[in-house]
Amino acid sequence: MGRTKIEWADAVWNPVTGCTPVSEGCKNCYAERMSKRLAGRCGYPEDEPFRVTLHPEKLNEPWHWKKPRRVFVCSMGDLFHEDVPDDFILKVFLQMTFCPSRHIFMVLTKRPKRMKDIIEKFMGQMLGTSGKTMEEKQAWPHKRVWLGVTVENQEMANERIPILLKIPATVRFVSCEPLLGPVDLSKWLGICEGCGVPATKCGPVLWHKGQKCCPDCTHDFQLNWVIAGGETGPGARPMHPEWVRSLRDQCQEAGVPFFFKSWGEYKPLPYSDRGDGLHTLTEYKGCKYDFVKVGKKNAGSLLDGRTWDEFPDLEG
Incomplete structure (x- = not known):
C-alpha cells in the first residue's frame, strides 16, 4: 500500500x-x-x-x-x-x-x-x-x-x-512543478554572512530551543532542497530549459541539493525550421528550442546529459 x-x-x-x-x-x-x-x-x-x-x-x-x-x-x-x-x-x-x-x-x-x-x-x-x-x-x-x-x-x-x-523545520524545500517561468531563489539559498554556514548546514541547526544558534545571522532560515519539473497531462504547458538550468546552477553555487523530476509532456530540441514545434515562449523571445509534445516517458529527465536526483543529507 x-x-x-x-x-x-x-x-x-x-x-x-x-x-x-x-x-x-x-x-x-x-x-x-x-x-x-x-x-x-x-x-x-x-x-x-x-x-x-x-x-x-x-x-x-x-x-x-x-x-x-x-x-x-x-x-x-x-x-x-x-x-x-x-x-x-x-x-x-x-x-x-x-x-x-x-x-x-x-x-x-x-x-x-x-x-x-x-x-x-x-x-x-x-x-x-x-x-x-x-x-x-x-x-x-x-x-x-x-x-x-x-x-x-x-x-x-x-x-x-x-x-x-x-x-521551524530541519528541512525546508520548494517544488517548482509545474515550472511555468523563470524563478530566482538565490536570496534564499545563500551563505549566512554572520556565521558563514551554507544553506545545507544552516537550516538543520539554526532552530534550538526557539532561538537561532547564530545571533549574527543576517538572513532568515534557508532552503535545503529544490525540486523542479515540467507539467504533465492534457493542456500541459512547455518548460524552457533555461528555467531549469538556472535553478540547477543556483543550487550548485549554494551547495543545495537539486532534483529534476522530468521535462513533462514536452521535450526541448535544438531549434529547426521544420515548423512542427513551439518555437517561442512569451517569456523568452528569440527562443532557440522546439518544444515537441512527446509525453512524459519519452521526454525523460536528462538535463545537459545527466540526471539530477539529489536529496538533503539527513545527517548533515
Whole structure:
C-alpha cells in the first residue's frame, strides 16, 4: 500500500484528499484528474471526487510500513486546506512525529500561512501540556518531517517562501512543478554572512530551543532542497530549459541539493525550421528550442546529459 511512481518519493500517504485552486499552477492538476478516475472508489466521493475529504482510517497507515520510506504526505490534496479542521491536522502531525518506523515525511503545500499557524499551535501543545515526557516536549522540529511549498513562478516564490522560512523545520524545500517561468531563489539559498554556514548546514541547526544558534545571522532560515519539473497531462504547458538550468546552477553555487523530476509532456530540441514545434515562449523571445509534445516517458529527465536526483543529507 502507498507505493508511488513520483520520482522523489517511495510512498504516498493521503489522510486528506481533495483541494481547490489557489494559483496558476493548479490549472492542470494531476490529482484532480486522478480523483475523477477514482470517483466512487477508494474514498473519493462519487458526485464530487475532488471535494476535500478526511480519511481518519488512514491516520496510522505509515506505522504498518516497516521498511523506511520517503513519504509524500497528501499527494492527492493539501493538508492545510481551509476545510481541514485544525484538530485533524494536529493528529496527522502526531502520527508523523511519533511514528516508530524511520520514514521521512515530506509535507508540501500551497498554503504556507496555515502551515505556519498549525505548527506553532502544535509546538505549543508539545511544550505547554503537563504530563508530557521530555522526549515529547522536544518533538519539534522533527528530523524526519520535511516542510515544503509549491512555487510555479516568481510571484509564488516571493509570496510563499518567506512564510515557509519562518517555520521551524530541519528541512525546508520548494517544488517548482509545474515550472511555468523563470524563478530566482538565490536570496534564499545563500551563505549566512554572520556565521558563514551554507544553506545545507544552516537550516538543520539554526532552530534550538526557539532561538537561532547564530545571533549574527543576517538572513532568515534557508532552503535545503529544490525540486523542479515540467507539467504533465492534457493542456500541459512547455518548460524552457533555461528555467531549469538556472535553478540547477543556483543550487550548485549554494551547495543545495537539486532534483529534476522530468521535462513533462514536452521535450526541448535544438531549434529547426521544420515548423512542427513551439518555437517561442512569451517569456523568452528569440527562443532557440522546439518544444515537441512527446509525453512524459519519452521526454525523460536528462538535463545537459545527466540526471539530477539529489536529496538533503539527513545527517548533515
